[in-house]
Amino acid sequence: MxxxxxxxxxxxxxxxxxxxxxxxxxxxxxxxxxxxxxxxxxxxxxxxxxxxxxxxxxxxxxxxxxxxxxxxxxxxxxxxxxxxGPSEGISGQIRIGAPDGCANYLLPQVVAGIVAQNPGLEVQIVALPRVFNLSRREADMVIAVSKPEQGRVIATKITDYHLHLAASDRYLREAPPLKTLADLRAHRVIGYIPDMIFDRELDYLADLGVEQPPMASNSVSVQLNLIRQGAGVGVAHDFALPAAAGVRRVLTSDFSLTRAFWLIRHADDRKLPRIERFAAALVAGMRAEMRALEGQLQDG
Known part of the structure; x- marks a missing residue:
């Protein structure tokens, strides 16, 4: 036995x-x-x-x-x-897997608020630019950019988010004019390394006809830092731009993308009140934070 x-x-x-x-x-x-x-x-x-x-x-x-x-x-x-015994609070350890853009620019302030209200709670954020394997329990829950098509999971849509082309003020002062999408041909474009795109929803540059950006990274944070350094023009998450001083959206009327974040959990975890309460707080917090961040943008 x-x-x-x-x-x-x-x-x-x-x-x-x-x-x-x-x-x-x-x-x-x-x-x-x-x-x-x-x-x-x-x-x-x-x-x-x-x-x-x-x-x-x-x-x-x-x-x-x-x-x-x-x-x-x-x-x-x-x-x-x-x-x-019954408790209104959340305690124990919970590990969240998330794409690095979400993990860097959205989750910290949301999780900090939840932990502040639940002193017995320990939260681990695993930020990796790849798909997480729930069956191996790499995380208790995962934030993903597409809804899974199979598997014994609970998938909850958290919120839509938006992306636009962005560039630094310094780059725009020194670069050729950027008034239409056709002008992009005269600009350096920043994006994902093509063969390291782990979800089709992240293939942002395909809509612009850019197959091989001259500067690329598998990390959203690295891409945004390249934009901040004046290295070129890239597709950026609106919710990340408040953290990038001197960067603004460009050509917003010509190019705009909408994507969604999904919360993915083990199907069996619906039986665990602690996980249920945390998931509800996380979804509510992310929705509120998304509205706040996307509401404070500067266009060019």
Whole structure:
């Protein structure tokens, strides 16, 4: 018979695909993690992982065990919340995965407000320009720029956001005139590295016919800093521009994009009041902050 502690180790290895990564999550050394996996395999009389130099890969038996272990994990979390008693506040640790633009220019002020009202809450923001894997529990919830088409998840539309061409005042003073989209041919354009665009919703320059920008980054923050330094013209999030002194929108009547942020969560997490309360506060806070940030813009 397997115990919950060993199943918890099993889930960490399944999600991290290595003993060392699982150990960091669990605060155990890799050797201990390995012994616990071996003990679970012996108890179940099943081989749960295939070991290789590249890591630990689930076997068919291990894959079947994951769903049952996650159900137990959810039940244990619900039990812990029930034992803690009713509470209006939010406590514990919650990890959010988000694209770096959202994580840098929108989430900090929203999360700071939520934590200020919930002293027992610990929030981790993981800012990476890529898609997060909820099944591996890389995060408790994810902010995405497109709604997932499959998977056992809850997808909630948070808010629309807008993007426009932007440039620094310094660049506009020194560069050729920029009065129409056709004038862009005489300007340096900043954008994403084409083969590192992780979601089709981020292919902003396709609408402008720009396939290979002369200056590019996989990071929204780097792109905005290039614009701030007068390196050229780029597509910028309206909500990020209040943080970029000396940068303004240009050609707003000729070029405008609307995208959306979605909050993606595990389907089982609808049973966890703590996660439900945090998700509601996050969505409300992001909507309010978006209205405030997009309301203070300077055009050129």
């Amino acid at each position: 397997a115990d919950w502690d060993d199943l918890k180790v099993f889930l960490a290895v399944a999600r991290g695909e290595s003993l060392s990564r699982a150990g960091r999550v669990l605060k155990l050394d890799a050797a201990t993690v390995g012994r616990r996996v071996a003990r679970l395999e012996q108890a179940l009389d099943a081989r749960l992982f295939t070991r290789s130099p590249q890591g630990y890969v689930l076997t068919d038996e291990g894959g079947r065990l994951v769903a049952h272990a996650e159900a137990i994990e959810t039940a244990m979390e619900r039990a812990a919340e029930a034992l803690a």
